[in-house]
Amino acid sequence: MTAYRVSIHITPRKGLLDPQGKAVEGALHSLGFGGVREVHVGRHIVIETDAVDAASASNSVRTMCERLLANPVTEDFEIESATAS
């Protein structure tokens, strides 16, 4: 077993109203960042886990996302490749 570090990005599902993203977008516009078209605020989760290899660490994190870390109704997630920590 090796320790792996896996990063997960969870964002509101595209198409769903994201009031937090909208509020941040408005603030960026008022700061003068007129080019900002869209903002989405999500969560970044870092997990350190023991696994036999990187693929199995990623697979296990995928299951964690499906069962707990992301809500399948409202959120999408992306898993960065696992790196030995």
Place this chain on the structure above:
Amino acid sequence: MKFGIVTFPGSNCDYDAFRAVVDSMGEDAVYLWHKEHDLQGADVLILPGGFSYGDYLRAGAIARFSPIMREVIDHARRGGPVLGICNGFQIACEAGLLPGALLRNDTLQFVSASVHIQVENNNSMFTSAYAPGQRIALPVAHGDGRYTADAHTLAELESADQVVFRYVDRVGGRSADANPNGSANDIAGIVNAAGNVLGMMPHPERALDCLLGSDDGLPLFESILATVVA
């Protein structure tokens, strides 16, 4: 009849629910600590409001994996009544007892107010003591109350009359102003397909005495009693 009030770390309406059952209805109630596995013979389960587990990750996401939730889910699958109020609604959605999810209010503000809701379906075991289309006033107090589901699920909920409560204005009109959180279709409460699980954001247990502003929550508890006793 015995009500079981499931208490999680961070629940804060468990006592109100207990008093509603015992003082207002004259029935028995027990607190069921989330780490237990024994429903103590409760006929009806209440998932009360609050901020279980500090709303960490998502409201209700962690409470859903509390030990007692296995028994709560079994009880619901057997057709046992489950009433999820506010955080209890969020937990019921996370647990898959109800479809959809509750997201941050569209205003991004915590809303604490008395709202008008309309009884859209009084054939449910939770609403039979209301008149069809009756408008009632109940308090809401939540930051994550925006009911969301995909278009297909919303259409199913509507066609099967699973939307039991909807936010309306004082005269029954629907508008963005009458909807305190941006919920899809102005949904304030839904039942599952079998009709034995109700989730709602407004607090019927806080509206049992006109001295406190409204007793419009009473018929909800009377409906449950009438159904379970019969």
